[in-house]
Amino acid sequence: MSLKDQIEDVLHNVFGYKSFRNQQKDIIESVIGGRDVLTVIPTGGGKSLCYQIPAVVLSGTALVISPLISLMKDQVDQLLVNGIPAAFLNATQSGTEQQYIIQQYLNHSIKLLYISPERLAVSSFLSMIEQHPPSLIAIDEAHCISQWGHDFRPEYRQLNHLSMRFPKVPIIALTATADKMTQQDILHQLNLVDPLVVVRSFDRPNIRYTVVEKFNLTEQVVSFIETQKGNSGIVYCSSRSKVEDMTTRLVARGFSAMAYHAGLSPNERQMAQESFLKDNTQIIVATVAFGMGINKPNVRFVVHADCPRSIEAYYQETGRAGRDGVPAEAILLFNNKDLNWYQQQIAEKYDNEQKQVEQHKIEAMESFAQCMTCRRIVLLNYFGEHRTEPCNNCDICLYPPEQYDGLIDAQKVLSCVYRVEQRYGAQYIIDILRGSGRSQIKENGHHKLSVYGIGKEHSSDYWHSVIRQLIFLGYLHQNISTFVTLQLTENARPILKGEVSLKLAKPRLEIVKKSRLNRYARAINLTTILSYEERILFNNLKRLRKQIADMDDIPPYIVFSDATLLEMVQTMPDSKKQLINVSGVGKIKLEKYGDLFLDEITDFTLKNR
CATH class of the missing domain: 3.40.50.300 (P-loop containing nucleotide triphosphate hydrolases)
Known part of the structure; x- marks a missing residue:
């Protein structure tokens, strides 16, 4: 041969x-x-x-x-x-x-x-x-x-x-x-x-990328996972304490979830991972300690409750979803606070080439999260794969940001920053705009400013969104060395004077409302792929796969992947000769499992004639 x-x-x-x-x-x-x-x-x-x-x-x-x-x-x-x-x-x-x-x-x-x-x-x-x-x-x-x-x-x-x-x-x-x-x-x-x-191309076309402003973390995560109907997924958090807290909250809400981080014992980590791999646990809540090289192909969603520190990390972690080629979701809940800690860590390092590279990676991640163009274009361009055509499978492509005349809102924010002498952070600025009774504001005499209360018609989350956009657009700068205070840039001058127009994206705060959740992060399920009868057969095959896997003490996907089961459902093989033509069915697996799966398909066919 x-x-x-x-x-x-x-x-x-x-x-x-x-x-x-x-x-x-x-x-x-x-x-x-x-x-x-x-x-x-x-x-x-x-x-x-x-x-x-x-x-x-x-x-x-x-x-x-x-x-x-x-x-x-x-x-x-x-x-x-x-x-x-x-x-x-x-x-x-x-x-x-x-x-x-x-x-x-x-x-x-x-x-x-x-x-x-x-x-x-x-x-x-x-x-x-x-x-x-x-x-x-x-x-x-x-x-x-x-x-x-x-x-x-x-x-x-x-x-x-x-x-x-x-x-x-x-x-x-x-x-x-x-x-x-x-x-x-x-x-x-x-x-x-x-x-x-x-x-090869870095593109993972089956993954839908969605970035959502973070303001009510638990409710946002819960609302999304509720749409997943038992699909396997990973929720990434930036620290052990956040992992433990999120796991406790999800379990309290009735989800099958386990924690995974370096602070757990090796046995605890192994138990969590095996439970997840064997489909006994739906959700792993983890730090980045979890997932490198995880071979589980049927992870249907990855949620980042905190922003990763680089696009490489984000790409690799989101890449753990949809390894089988079936549609999957990548949800990033983002605000600037996520990256401030990373910025502070880098600021403490000696000036060298690596420090500059790390700074660049954080800035690139921030730009990706705040961009108003196709997520996939930004992601692929970062890796040197230049695309210009939108992907039609990210939040920006599916639901382009609605823009509005943001000049007045920008002037309110920039004027407030100026009047407090550029010495305070975003939340303090927002509290002034909304007319907060915060004692520090009164002690500083800032309740007497002309900007006090002029933004009370909008929520704190709304103003956070406006401030982030002004930072991204280069009208404000966050000074890490002075506790992340907001400072005006030269570009802010014509905005304050009203010499130019300014379009901002309307804050996407309605993500928290369950009725509108699917507009931004539609659950990926088999409804869009299979008919009602086919979904029944698919679930029957999954159940058989789980029984076999439990007997052999291996993860179900090692028996057959979801993609292989989908192909069985769509081709309905009635003999080993036909089954061997299904992708993922080799000679060894055909002899080992073929008759069991053919019997299940035959039984279903007879019952549904």
Whole structure:
């Protein structure tokens, strides 16, 4: 069998896919041919196949470097279900277990061995693989090696010696998130030799991006999740205390939710993650400690209760939704306070190139959140993928901001900032405009100002929205060094004098009203894809999948993904010959589960004739 035929055979019969995508074939052939590769493919784009297929085809065992124990186990479980012998080494295993796995490596009885980067610092292990080189070396989450990446990990730096120690072993570095600076740093740090560099589109067209002004966090999160009807999702918060608080609030409102953060014990984190992966828990509320490399394909929504500190982090975290290609939601609840803490952290650092880069990343994230143009255009342009056509699948495209003559509102705000001598923050300005009885205002004599109470017809949230837009448009500046006080810029002068017109976007405060929630963040569900009868069959197949997964003690998506079940529903196979043509059904899974799913489809057909 030719190499081409071998690759196609593994793709079809082992993994159950009908065709390659995202230059997978070029990457696979290059690795098998001994060439180094850097692969930047978005989450859900099929990165794992780029090293898993070569590992199956090549003799010997591939070494896969992965940053998380949970990810290793998840990948190994999926490979085993597909009939591919694989294992992982980590510190949770006993000495006897580790020795057994190392012996499997030496005997070539496994095709892939997953390890952490720290494992390469163990001299005995390094010596062993030098004497018995792997068939290939795959470095997952490769952006971790770059100080310009959003998740730099010092332990990844030691990987820079691999190309010298194993000059005849192909190295493939893989990541979903790397701008041009990070890509160049990965190549430099790993010393890749004449590498094939494949950077695919960063676009995830199945994800709908929505940014909403944050003003009543719990109600906003609850209102959105209520529309999700049991879909799996992640809610990200910026701190452990916020995670705990949000989890408590969601559980009190009747949701199936668990917390995940670095302050929990390893057993508690593992329990939460496994419960989520096995669809026993609907929602994980987490810090960024959760999710890197999470393979769960049926995450239908990601909610950011706090703004990430970079577009890279936002892209990677939202990318955990919709890995199966089925529509998914990314909701960002944003206000400027989210980024102030990051700004203060950076302000305390010495002036250097990294400080400038971090500052740029925060400013880019702020611009994305506050933009009034297509979210996807802004996101893709950041990664150097220039688009001009709107995506029609973000809040800005679906519901363009309604604009109004904002000159008077702007003058009220700017005049107030001027009259308090540019010494106070946004909330104090708003309290003056709304005529607050706050004691500090009276003590300062600011209740006597002409601007006192001139904005009382609008809510505090309304004025926060106006102030944010004035900051974004360059009429106000937030001075971090003086406790985030508001200061006028030169551009504010013609506004104050009324010499120019000014259009502002009407604040989108109605998001809190459940009746209007779907205008901005419509729940993604199967109603738009399947008929009523098809949804019944889909739920029956999901129930069967869950029963099988529970018996085998694996996550349901390892049996079959939602996308595979959807294709079964839409094609209604009535034989194994037809079922094998469904994407995601390989020979091993066909023999293992085929009859069960065909029986379920047949029973449904007979009942609905």
